[in-house]
Amino acid sequence: MIFDVIMAFTATFMLAVIFNVNRRELIFCGFAGAAAEGVYQAVSYASDGIPLPALVSAAAVTVIARSLANLRKSPVTVYLVPGIIPLVPGAGMYNTVFSMISADYAEALEIGIDTLKCAAAIAVGIVLVFALPNRLFLKRRK
C-alpha cells in the first residue's frame, strides 16, 4: 500500500505538469493524489462495495484541496483536478465499452453500473465538501 501511495504521488505530480500547474505547486498536487489513493485503499480495506471508498476519498481530496487553496492562495481547481484523477474509474470505463463492443451485454451492464456508481460517489464526495463554509478549512495566519 505504501508503494501504491508513492506511485499515486508521482503520477499525480506528472499530471500536474501536464495541466501546466506552477512549479511551486506541483508537489502539493502530488500530496493530494497520494492522499486520494491512500484513503481509497484504507477505506476499501475496511469496507466492501465500490461507492464508499470513492466517496470518502473524493471528500478527503476536496478537503485537502480547499485547505491548500486557502494556505497557498491559489484556486481550488489547481489541486483538485490532478488530485481527483487517481480515483476516476478509467479501467471501468474502458471495460464497459469493451464488453459492449464484444456483445457481452450482461458484463457491460454489471461493470457499467459499478463505474457509474463510482463516478457518482466521487461527484457526491466533491459536492458535499464544497457545500461546507470556507471558515472550516485551514487558513493562512494574518
Place this chain on the structure above:
Amino acid sequence: MELEKLLDFSAAVGKGLLENGAETSRVEDTLTRIIRHFYRGHSEIFVVMTGFFVNIGTYTTTVRVRNRTINLDKVSKINMLSRDIVDGKISFNEAAERFGEIKGQPPYPLWIKTAAVAVCCSFFTLLGSGNLSDSLNSFIVGAVLNVLIWFMRKKHTADFIITFTGGAMIAVLTVLLYAAGLGININAMITGSIMPLVPGLGITNALRDIIAGDYLSGGARMFDAIVVAAALAAGAGAVMYMIGYMSGGKLL
C-alpha cells in the same frame, strides 16, 4: 476611466480564464469584481462554456472562445491579478501590463510534457496491477501519445477526434509492443495509458458550476466530460475488438 479600455481589458481577462480551463462561475465572479472596482454604474456579465457577453454602461461586447486548453498556472495567476486589482494594490495600466505578461507566458516545453505523460502512464499501469515490463510498455505508449496529441492540437483538431484517436493509438501501439514481447497484462497497460486523457478537469468544473447554480454551463461541461470519456473508451475498445477478432481470439 475610459469605458472602452475597461471593456477590452475585461473581455481579454475573461477569454484568458475561459481558454485555460477556469470554471464559468469563476469567470463571472472575476469579471464582476474587476468591473465594479473601476466602474460604479450599471454592468452585466453573462458567461457560458463557449463564450461570454460583457456589458458596461452603454458598451457591449461578445467574446467567443473556441480553443480550450488546460493551463492551471495562468488561471491561478489571473486570479491573483484580480485580487490585487480589487484590493487596490495596482492601477489599471499596471494590471493591463501584468495581464500581458501572464498571457505571453509559455507552457511547459514539449519534451517535459512528453516525459510527464510517459511517466504518468507507466505509474498508472503499475497502480492497476501491471508489472515492470507492462509499465515500460506504457511509458513508450505515453511518450508517443503526447506527441500525437501535440500534433493534432497544432492542427486544431476537434477534442472528440483527439480523444478518440488517442484511445485508438494507445490500443494499437500497446498491442504492437506486446507482440514484440514487451509486457504481459494488456488490460492493465491500456487502462493505465488512457489515464492522462481522462476528463478530470471536465468533471471538476462541471460540479463546481452546478454547485454555483450555473446549470447551463454545468450541464454542458458534464456532457462534454461524458463525451470525452466515451470517445476515449470507444477508441481503445474498438481497436482492441478488431485486433481480437483478426487474431481469432488469441490475444486478450
